[in-house]
Amino acid sequence: MPVVKVDGIEVTVENGVNMIQAAALAGVDIPHFCYHQDLSIAGNCRMCLVDVEAGGRGPDIACNMQARDGLEIRTDSDNVSKMRESVMEFLLKNHPLDCPVCDQSGECTLQDHYSDHGNNGSRLADIKNHAPKRQTLSEKIILDAERCIACSRCVRFGDEITNTGDLRLFERTDHTEIGLFPGEALDHGYQGNLIDICPVGALTSREFRFQKRVWYLRETPSICTGCATGCNIVVEHQSGEVFRFKPRRNPSVNSSWMCDEGRETWNQSNDASRILMAKVEGSRTDFAAAATAAAELLSGKKVAIVLGTKGSNEGNRVMALLGSKLEGSKLFVLGGNDPSDVTSSDNLLKVEDKSPNRAGAKLVADVSGGAGTENDLKSALAGREFDAMVVLQDDAVGRMGGATVPNVIFIGTHANETSAVAKVVIPAAAHVEFNGTFINKDGIVQRFRRAVHPSGDSLPDYSAVDKVAVALCGSVAGSDGAEIFAGLAKDSPELNGASWSSISGTGHQIGSTQTAGAAAPSK
Amino acid sequence: MDSYPRILTKNWENPNSHTLEEAKKAGQYSVLEKCLKMDRQAIKQEVLDAGLRGRGGAGFPAGRKWMFVPDAEKRQGKPVYLICNADESEPGTFKDRYCMWHDPHMLIEGMIIAAYALECKTAYIYLRGEFKFIQDRVDDAIAEAKAAGLLGKNILGTGFDFELYTHQGAGAYICGEETALISSIEGERGQPRLKPPFPAVEGAWGCPTVVNNVETLAVVPWIMKNGAKAYSAIGTEKATGTKLFSVSGHVMKPGVYEIPMGIPMTSFINDICGGLKPGRTLKAVIPGGSSVPVMTPEEVSKATMDYESIQEVSGSYLGSGGMIVMDDTTDMVSALSNLLRFYAHESCGQCTPCREGVGWMSQILIRLDKGDASDDDLEILLDLANNIHSKTICFFGASAAMPVQSFLQKFKPEFLAKIESARAKISPQGISTNSEAGGPRAGAK
Amino acid sequence: MSSNQPSHREVQNNGHGEISFSAEQEAEIVDILGKYPTQKSAVMPLLWMAQREWGWISHDVCRLVAKRLELPPSHVLTVATFYTMFKKTPTGEYLLQVCHTLSCALVGADNLIAHIEDKLGIKDGETTPDGKFTLMRVECLASCGSGPMMQVNDDFYEGLNDSRVDDILGSLSAGKPPSTPRPEVDQWTHTPVS
DSSP states (O other): OOEEEETTEEEEOOTTOBHHHHHHHTTOOOOOSSOOTTSOOOOOSOTTEEEEEESSOSSEESTTOBOOTTOEEESSSHHHHHHHHHHHHHHHHHOOOOGGGOTTTTSOHHHHHHHHHOOSSOOOOSOOOOOOOSEEOSSSEEEOTTTOOOOOHHHHHHHHTSOOOOOEEESOGGGOEEEOSTTOOOOSTTTHHHHHHOSSTTEEETTTTTTOOGGGOEEEEEEOOSSTTOOEEEEEEETTEEEEEEEOOBTTTTBTOOOHHHHGGGGGGGSTTBOOSEEETTEEEOHHHHHHHHHHHHTTSOEEEEOOTTSOHHHHHHHHHHHHTSTTOEEEOOOSOOTTSOOOOOSSSOOSOOOTTHHHHHHHHHHTTOOBOHHHHHHHHHTTOOSEEEEESSOHHHHTTTOOOSEEEEEESBOOHHHHHOSEEEEBOOGGGSOEEEEOTTSEEEEEOOOSOOOTTOBOHHHHHHHHHHHHTSOSSOSOHHHHHHHHHHHOGGGTTOOGGGSOTTOEETTOSSBTTOOOOOO | OOOOOOTTTTTTTSTTTTSHHHHHHTTTTTTHHHHTTSOHHHHHHHHHHTTOBOTTTTOOBHHHHHHTSOOTTTTTTOOEEEEEEEOOOSTTOOSHHHHHHHOHHHHHHHHHHHHHHHTEEEEEEEEOGGGHHHHHHHHHHHHHHHHTTSSBSSGGGSSOOBEEEEEEOOSOGGGGSHHHHHHHHTTSOOOOOOSSSOTTTSOGGGSOEEEEEHHHHHHHHHHHHHOHHHHHTSBOSSSBSEEEEEEEESBSSOEEEEEETTOBHHHIIIIISOOBOTTOOEEEEEOSSTTSOOBOHHHHHHOBSSHHHHHHHHSOOOTTOEEEEEETTOOHHHHHHHHHHHHHHHOOOOSHHHHHHHHHHHHHHHHHHTTOOOHHHHHHHHHHHHHHTTOSSSTHHHHHHHHHHHHHHHHHHHHHHHHHHHHTTOOTTSOOTTOOSOOOOOOOO | OOTTSOOTTTSOTTSSOSOOOOHHHHHHHHHHHTTSSSSGGGHHHHHHHHHHHHSSOOHHHHHHHHHHHTOOHHHHHHHHHHSTTSOSSOOOSEEEEEEOSHHHHHTTHHHHHHHHHHHHTOOTTOBOTTSOEEEEEEOOOSOGGGOSOEEETTEEEOSOOHHHHHHHHHHHHTTOOOSOOSOOOOSSSOOOOO
């Protein structure tokens, strides 16, 4: 574990750490453009140049400097200020002053570093080089080649992450230009990440273009629900409206990336099939009436309780607790995907399993005496073992190829085959609309958080289920999600005493007391 | 000047010196067998003791560079590569082409010995793309050598296997930088790489690699034949042996000269290179290829032709020995503008200061050359050069900056005069009659 | 990057149409591959081979080389556009590359270029209407002591003046390249015999 000094501050770091990372651990921010902790070192922007006081020769770039005993660097000297100022000046020599019309404005590394390290004035009396603007690289990405600062992050992404080798820097000198092989288009499932890693407005989102100035957006950390990987995301929203998802770094789950399919679910809570109001026998009604109708349907019947592999842990917990009040009821966790799921997978982040919380549903089932599979349920329904079925979020009927019973209660967010045959449909809040937890395919418990108000009459799934319980026999869990989770954790040795407040930003690994994602820093 | 052996140029007058038959008559390959049976470390030591310094421009002791390569155990069985840098693109330099044209077998023998010492089994000669006609001749020489059992398997029955290939560049000065050359031969863009890792440890294809200049390798057989002592007896204490100097510009006899290190620069120019043209006086000399600082006549009069003297006397470098002589008819502003156009054309574009800054400096100089500039522009120009120097991935940034810094330092009056004379042409309305395209004039700070 | 070459975007997509390497060329390619430890290293040799065969590096050439070496076409194009000698557009039968870097400029290269422009009626980067000559200003060709000079296709013509250039252009026009393009050498030095 080498011991290094940054601006006089001593810090002990892991082997293999570079000095940008070491400085961060010492609380010193070293500005940079081309360095990205999940890509190889390029060392071309020169913004991270620092003075070396001991243990090496400087000035030199911090990103390519391995921490080793006795290394002491300085970032607060006049020389370093001058070097940073000059790099900013050089970057702006040919960079177009597009800020007023550029989407990146407000989250642009060039702007940020200029305001901190620039020299506040232009000495340029010559012509800037131009390059083609507004090039469509694909349905998702627009390239403005003039804004590019040749940091090569997008090139490295294509070579190292997606192995598509698409974006390249062509020509040389200050006419170096980023682009694709003419006539080709970007063609992989991770294009959105290019927008994230591009430090300037060269690569931007076609969909998001001119939609919202980013300084209006607030950020809420959450989890993607596209598949069982559970990529960590940030939900960006303003005044109750979600505008986009961006990935949030988690070395144990998704590194710095997320797939395009998942990214495009940002608008899912708003799409045409969203259930906004309760329905009884096809007619819209208020929540209370629906809860009462549901209770009537369940009372005295043998009920199949289908836990939601797409529902929260808290929602599933309340479903199980409800089940404990219904004699003769049984829990089921259905395998497979909903018919409406797009089943594509790759060897990066996307997995076949499109349910964000299958592991969670199974964990709830385990502490509640076990659950049957979809085949079990199918044969049970065929054998008329159950009179009623209450389903949380999953398209149970769809997964069973149409098998159902006359009395179905569906609690969920989007219309599907189950809601179509359900006698009672109860609106649940989308995951951007309430606080809860999922467990991903690797057993990492992750929190999703409320960014916007629940749409229509919807309530968090655990509250919605408890309302049915209230109408039936009295509350089984209350409406405090944290308490519900705590109750589950008490019953589950695997959760090992975890609570909402103990789950860190990078998740909680089942079976351990360790925080998942506490990290050896990557490259 | 005492008599000294013509180590490199000995056979250049023979029009057939490039053939194996003539080469052998001249003594090439006569020390090869002995070397291939020597202790490898002993060969490296001999070259180190001879004081042979890299002839490509950096002047780094060749023997020491060879000793950086880790031994077989440390490098875990990875092969070692030797690459001869025949990219010769530094303006003012034109010696390596003649070495290869007239005496390819000298180079080949040098490479076999070097490869043996380095435990290298495959080596390449990277020639600039424009040298195709020279490459053809080198290929012929390699074929001759191979047919004679001097290359390939079990050379001269010593058990040493060694293959030598040529590789054609395609027009990029930057590929003369060793890590850029390595990138290029790997099939990547010819862009320099970050150091560490250093090529001797992790170079071409991830393996230990030594890159040496043509002249450096060509000298090796003579050193092995005549001994380190004999080599270091020539020249000065720190700059041993002879060197090929390429002389161009305003001298009566431009050309390639092999001289021992250490003779006075003035006598070299006047007595050996024929001096200046009649009626002209010396104005400036760039001693070691366009990338090194320019020297004034006063500095020239004090300098001798070796690494140390040139640096002490003028702050410049011996470099590649590509000497450009300029007389009083030279417009120093135009000369600098010409050079910066070259550098702007050759920048690989990888890192910020060089990519943006060299092009910018060239733009300013083009304006300056026409007089369309101000005193502030001179300040900015120097500041840009200072901001590029030593802040870049490779030495190219410094190569572009040093001409600017040295010309401004030593010939400033001429720059100011050009601005003044243009100003004098400004009409009463304040509109310069001399201004051309240069973009909107943002006020200087 | 130079003003006298088109950008990689401007090259027409269907420069050569369907092309492939001949059996002979394939054999040579196998030979070339045997010289390097990786396939990628053969990019430059194959681009040279393609340029000798088809005259210039079109996108079709890039695709062909990319396919043969199992590389993305974008990689081949980025390598091709990095180097100035890989042509991105067809040029005349004789490519006149005249050096204009400092040493040659000091001995009159710019005047020589003006003379050629005058004589042929074309400017830097242009080709004569009959397709015979393309003129290109280039950087240092390592002939600083024998300037002004030019490279015509693969040959160097050094120690030029206006009348020598006229002779050379005349011979080339007649389809008979001058037989000894390289300067003769003098005794001790290697100055061109003028």
